[in-house]
Amino acid sequence: MRQLLLATGIAVALTACGGRTENAETDAQPATGAAPTTLADVELIPREALFGNPERAGVQLSPDGQYLSWIAPVDGTMNVWVAPASDPSAAKAVTQDTARGIRSYFWTYKPGVLLYLRDTGGDEDFHLFAVDVVAGGEARDLTPFPKTTAQVVGVSHRQPDTLLVGMNDRDAQWHDLYKVDLASGERTLVEQNTDQIAGYIADADYALRYASRSRPDGGMDVLRRNGDAWEKQDDIPFEDVLTTALAGLTEDGKTLYMSDSRERNTAALYAIDTATGDKTLIHQDPRADVGGSLTDPRTGTVQAVSVNYLREEWTTLDDAIKADLAKLEAIGPGEVSINSRTLDDQHWLVAYSAAESPVKYYRYDRGEAGAEGTLTELFSGRPALDGKPLVPMWPLELKSRDGMTLVSYLTLPRHADANNDGKADAPVPMVLLVHGGPWARDGYGYSSMDQWLANRGYAVLSVNFRGSTGFGKDFTNAGNGEWAGKMHDDLIDAVQWAVDSGVTTSDKVAIMGGSYGGYATLVGLTFTPDTFACGVDIVGPANLNTLLSTVPPYWASFYEQLTKRMGDPRTEAGKAWLTERSPLTRADAITRPLLIGQGANDPRVKQAESDQIVEAMTAKNIPVTYVLFPDEGHGFHRPENNKAFNAVAEGFLETCLGGRSQPIGEEFKGSSITVPTGADGVPGLADALKSHTQDVRK
Known part of the structure; x- marks a missing residue:
């Protein structure tokens, strides 16, 4: 069974829109032609080519190998397209989104049925929709409840007509577990989550086997199913919680994989015999944690693992795919990922990219008896960047x-x-x-x-x-x-x-980032006000007390982690620490230009975080430019909004650092951009806003 435990934990708590030794070896290729000596000698790459919709993204093969699918624009909005695997030119859009677009989808094992997740205006209440590409018709919302965030827990070829989904419509803090019928949308309760379970592991027949539960001390209990009850099997201390986790079961349920940093520093991958509890080391690296893995789609056995220190490095564990991975590594000096594998494991969908090369997609047909197979290039994700002066x-x-x-x-x-x-x-x-x-x-x-x-x-x-x-x-x-x-x-x-x-x-360094990176920007301009020439803060928190008092309710399972790694607003000492480390407390220290970008529907870093710092600066007559999008959340998902903000940021940085910029021009078209404060702080911004017609799409 594919374990699709969506990332809702602390590791992504404040991640948003945004990895790189002296004399380190690199595979970057030298540029061809005469080397430019001035910036003017370098072709200016249009923002549309960089930040507009990709031509194709998320290319996959269905488990039965019958369909090729991807996300691509329909009238400027990203939708799912499906084609016969033998004829990509016959693709048709199978979704009809006209607002935010679709950013993630995956196939089920029910022939011709795929699923996608979509929220409203960036609120991260992701609903799960099913599309039958054979029968046609509109997508069905499998989680049609208000204020609900779906968590897909399992999809199994042994249970092709159903899937396991967590829903928090009963209790906003905790997800109950349901089996959902793909055809009718009917849900059947598997377990009401009254034990404050943070995550479930089920076997290929959807029997609950393991779970994890957070503790008040910030640690985690690993639970094992015993009849209809849970019993504690293992303990993960607070210091290991971010580096130790259950990683899934094999198809036969006899092996549990676990990433584990206990009694060591870096996380290693272990295989645990579910009958005896015997633990076998699969792979380790003293430099970095074990990260990704490739598993056999039929057995769930781990066949390869990756470690990412300076760059991602794969180690093959199963000789059956050794020739295949060697073939894929020969594509180029960049990095390869396998987007999907058919259930019979005869066909793979492969993505390749490098720092100076946007993604390209390939179909890989495996050879006989472990021989290397045939690689066929399918698409470039952003062909508009072909031949452009990209850099290593x-x-x-x-x-x-x-x-x-x-x-x-x-x-x-x-x-x-x-x-x-x-x-x-x-x-x-x-x-x-x-x-x-x-x-x-x-x-x-x-x-x-x-x-x-x-x-x-x-x-x-x-x-x-x-x-x-x-x-x-x-x-x-x-x-x-x-x-x-x-x-x-x-x-x-x-x-x-x-x-x-x-x-x-x-004197020519700017600081810029999103989410925690936005916080770091505000810290840079308040705690070290003379270090940076200017700052660009995207959805960054300014007040750590209000940040921790307004987190989404379904973050309950790792709230204690937050308070122990930051400060606890429930205690006087914690409040004092959070106040002392909040940029808002030092807003009057800001002397350098600041650009702020915010989504009005951000559930993680609420709009009030940006409002507070803007109000404090305005009250002290400190200039700030504040860009607000009413149809965005934690980052700017709609390409129109992303391009609009970057057009503003480009002019802002040119004024501050002296680089170059592409005029705003028509870049606001289709966006919902508003600038409540400081439009005069960026050249051309005020004029561009006068001629702009706001387009809000949630």
């Missing part, structure tokens, strides 16, 4: 002031690195791009944001500061209690490295 991303290992290794990534403008060696020929302005979470990480790969900023003349530096995940529990836990403390020191140390290395100069 360079992995780095930087050192913090107290000796910690900070895996980071540097992207340089093409004209600033003529010999393509990852070292700046002369200093250029730089954007410190801070990831969200903070319990997440930056990594190598294609990034429209990095390419956009580099094309506009800026070096881009992204830093995995302490508290980031993926590098072992010690590194993650080193961030506990260090918001606006050592986590911020790491960012400052990285900036100093860039100045000392000749990447940039100390």
